[in-house]
Amino acid sequence: MIAAGLGSASRALPGARLRVGTRWLGLAALAWCAGGLVTLAGAQGATDRSVGPPQRSVAEWLVRLQQASRLPSYVGTFVVSSASGALSSARIWHVCEGEVQMERVEALTGAPRSTFRRNEAVMTFLPEARVVKVDQRDSGGMFPNLLNAGQGFATADYYTASEAGQGRVAGFDADIVLLQPRDDWRFGYRIWSEKRSGLVVKSQTVDAQGRVLEQAAFSELQLDAPVRADKLRQLMDNTEGYRVMKAERVRTTPESEGWRLKSGVPGFLPQSCYRRPVSPVSSVVQWVFSDGLATVSLFMQPFDRERHDREGLSGMGATHTMTRRLSERGGDWWITAVGEVPPGTLKAFVHGLERRP
Numbered sequence: 564m565i566a567a568g569l570g571s572a573s574r575a576l577p578g579a580r581l582r583v584g585t586r587w588l589g590l591a592a593l594a595w596c597a598g599g600l601v602t603l604a605g606a607q608g609a610t611d612r613s614v615g616p617p618q619r620s621v622a623e624w625l626v627r628l629q630q631a632s633r634l635p636s637y638v639g640t641f642v643v644s645s646a647s648g649a650l651s652s653a654r655i656w657h658v659c660e661g662e663v664q665m666e667r668v669e670a671l672t673g674a675p676r677s678t679f680r681r682n683e684a685v686m687t688f689l690p691e692a693r694v695v696k697v698d699q700r701d702s703g704g705m706f707p708n709l710l711n712a713g714q715g716f717a718t719a720d721y722y723t724a725s726e727a728g729q730g731r732v733a734g735f736d737a738d739i740v741l742l743q744p745r746d747d748w749r750f751g752y753r754i755w756s757e758k759r760s761g762l763v764v765k766s767q768t769v770d771a772q773g774r775v776l777e778q779a780a781f782s783e784l785q786l787d788a789p790v791r792a793d794k795l796r797q798l799m800d801n802t803e804g805y806r807v808m809k810a811e812r813v814r815t816t817p818e819s820e821g822w823r824l825k826s827g828v829p830g831f832l833p834q835s836c837y838r839r840p841v842s843p844v845s846s847v848v849q850w851v852f853s854d855g856l857a858t859v860s861l862f863m864q865p866f867d868r869e870r871h872d873r874e875g876l877s878g879m880g881a882t883h884t885m886t887r888r889l890s891e892r893g894g895d896w897w898i899t900a901v902g903e904v905p906p907g908t909l910k911a912f913v914h915g916l917e918r919r920p
Contacts, residue, residue: 621724624740624754627761634760635659639733639784640671645777645880652782658790665795679799686799695802698810718855721745721830730755732764733784742856747771748828748908749857750881760786768881768903777880777903812837812849818919820848822863826915828908830854852912859902859912866895876906885909892918 619627636658644650652671658664663682670676677688680700687696727739737755744751753775755765765780815838817823831852840846847864866888876885881903889896898916900909 618726621719621722624724636788636790637786638788639781641781643779647879656790658792660792665792695805696808733781812839821919823919824915825917828911857904862899866897871897887913
């Protein structure tokens with residue numbers, strides 16, 4: 564929901580924002596299905612427990628947060644802010660009927676925009692341009708990759724969980740949990756979970772010094788609100804007067820595209836790889852990694868002197884972007900790494916990337 568500071572990368576990668584900064588959109592809908600997380604919780608075990616009341620493990624907390632998405636309905640306004648001063652807000656309507664989950668998210672700041680989501684199908688209406696963009700998401704939620712319990716994530720090996728008291732957000736009492744990284748490759752998270760339902764009502768991304776890099780919170784929230792799935796469906800399907808643009812992407816593999824990582828980053832596993840057109844004669848390959856909480860995307864495309872004018876690092880809030888020109892094996896390439904991770908993590912990805920022999 565909050566626009567990431569991609570700098571020159573945004574000109575080079577029109578599709579780069581598809582995954583960057585969308586975690587806060589998932590604040591109001593943490594998962595589509597929590598069943599697989601039961602296996603995850605059992606596999607990872609519990610964190611160290613101190614004397615006193617038992618505390619939830621990393622996996623147990625995440626199961627609770629994910630299961631909160633099964634709430635029948637709610638309506639609320641949430642605000643996203645970053646340490647750099649960026650601020651955005653949106654109004655959200657959420658409803659769950661059986662296996663179908665639907666949302667409407669109306670941007671309250673910036674250019675007018677309405678996003679509808681039905682399970683993995685996403686449609687974004689841009690009224691000023693009279694355009695609606697259609698896409699598919701692999702999964703939903705604040706930490707969507709946790710749903711892939713069989714993908715080998717060992718979240719408890721890289722994060723610890725500790726209960727940090729209670730708080731009050733948008734008029735609701737909440738438990739506070741701190742998910743702290745065990746190393747310097749990732750950020751930590753401070754999360755407010757509504758006591759009755761488990762719904763995340765506030766979340767902060769924090770660095771190694773405990774400084775808040777980015778924050779999202781409901782300023783107003785109504786649980787069990789009268790939201791009708793059929794009404795949202797009608798609004799979502801009404802594209803009259805709009806030009807429909809379907810996202811073009813083809814699932815591929817890094818190997819078939821000629822890429823590999825000569826050295827990985829601890830805890831981060833490859834999730835998906837897509838090829839997207841950026842012009843009639845050029846395309847970009849997106850390779851996605853996750854440790855179960857944080858996500859990093861690598862974008863690789865042929866170098867274009869007209870568009871790729873500056874290498875370097877930029878950031879806004881918790882999101883960082885690194886660009887680099889790579890010349891090897893007879894080719895000239897432009898590499899962009901984007902993720903809500905420390906700059907050193909992006910550097911490790913960028914410098915570990917190479918063309919296959």
